[in-house]
Amino acid sequence: MTEQVIKNKKILITGGTSGLGLNLVRIFLEKGYHVVTTGRRELPSSEQGERFSYYRVDFSDLENTAAAFKEIIKVHEFDMVINNAGILSPVHRTITKNGLEYTFQVNFLAHFIINEIIIRNHPDSKKLRIATLSSPVYRFAKVHSISDNQYSAIGAYSGSKLYQAMMCSHLDEIYRGKNLLFFSFDPGVFSSGIYRMQSRFFSFLYKIAAPFMRSSGKVANVLASIITQEEIRSGVLYNYRKRIKPIPVPEKDAADAFWKECREKISSFLD
Numbered sequence: 146m147t148e149q150v151i152k153n154k155k156i157l158i159t160g161g162t163s164g165l166g167l168n169l170v171r172i173f174l175e176k177g178y179h180v181v182t183t184g185r186r187e188l189p190s191s192e193q194g195e196r197f198s199y200y201r202v203d204f205s206d207l208e209n210t211a212a213a214f215k216e217i218i219k220v221h222e223f224d225m226v227i228n229n230a231g232i233l234s235p236v237h238r239t240i241t242k243n244g245l246e247y248t249f250q251v252n253f254l255a256h257f258i259i260n261e262i263i264i265r266n267h268p269d270s271k272k273l274r275i276a277t278l279s280s281p282v283y284r285f286a287k288v289h290s291i292s293d294n295q296y297s298a299i300g301a302y303s304g305s306k307l308y309q310a311m312m313c314s315h316l317d318e319i320y321r322g323k324n325l326l327f328f329s330f331d332p333g334v335f336s337s338g339i340y341r342m343q344s345r346f347f348s349f350l351y352k353i354a355a356p357f358m359r360s361s362g363k364v365a366n367v368l369a370s371i372i373t374q375e376e377i378r379s380g381v382l383y384n385y386r387k388r389i390k391p392i393p394v395p396e397k398d399a400a401d402a403f404w405k406e407c408r409e410k411i412s413s414f415l416d
């Protein structure tokens with residue numbers, strides 16, 4: 146692709162202030178894309194530039210998230226989106242101001258809203274690729290009702306990562322025949338800032354293990370190469386080795402009930 150064509154391309158990367166997201170921002174700026182990214186904190190000033198836009202958005206506040214993205218799409222039309230922002234679950238069940246479990250909302254539901262806002266305002270003639278960050282633990286999760294109060298940190302995190310993977314298959318089914326392509330990505334485990342909110346003991350273990358872990362830069366390179374590859378499949382999950390892996394399929398009734406509940410929750414944010 147010529148340099149001029151790439152310069153006209155625009156990518157949204159959520160959570161571009163740290164770890165994998167920050168590396169993806171740097172890779173796509175280097176490739177010549179216009180990069181739009183989000184986060185909650187102040188950005189290092191070295192990231193500023195004319196092909197770079199940063200928005201402070203907190204996904205634990207759905208009004209704030211939807212309002213911000215309704216403004217973002219007035220200014221930016223995307224070629225690619227990477228749903229990257231995410232947290233490890235808090236030790237104790239934490240409820241957002243929207244009345245939802247924190248991990249479920251930040252990792253999954255906020256991205257579901259963002260994707261729908263972008264897709265519904267995207268011109269039919271223009272291609273769009275949406276990638277979503279899953280995790281190796283998606284395999285151990287089960288689909289639960291949103292109102293299920295049972296909580297474990299690992300259950301909440303793995304659930305959010307299964308839902309992110311399922312979201313790509315779901316959106317692929319809903320929008321099949323359009324110029325849209327969806328895939329999720331299991332990056333394996335890598336060193337990043339994600340462990341900063343964990344207990345002191347966990348953070349201590351992480352500091353010991355980090356030098357032996359895969360770097361977030363390496364993982365970012367793999368994801369960037371998949372999303373820019375000419376031929377990729379829609380509705381599937383790719384792993385770090387670029388292989389397609391199965392997504393556990395919940396029973397049809399459970400899946401239908403889950404998507405109905407999610408759509409009811411997000412509908413007021415899409416108007």
Ligand SMILES: NC(=O)c1ccc[n+]([C@@H]2O[C@H](COP(=O)([O-])OP(=O)(O)OC[C@H]3O[C@@H](n4cnc5c(N)ncnc54)[C@H](OP(=O)(O)O)[C@@H]3O)[C@@H](O)[C@H]2O)c1
Pocket residue numbers: 159160161162163164165166183184185186202203204205228229230231232233251278279280281332333334335336337338339340361
């Ligand atoms: N690290 C791993 O081993 C691993 C393994 C599998 C999957 N993943 C997934 O990879 C993705 C990137 O993680 P990472 O390891 O690079 O983590 P990270 O370094 O902690 O980066 C997370 C990003 O998400 C943003 N974020 C967190 N909470 C947010 C909120 N409430 N609202 C808006 N943005 C928020 C952060 O921005 P601010 O702090 O500025 O808000 C930051 O830019 C995540 O989805 C994670 O689940 C990571």
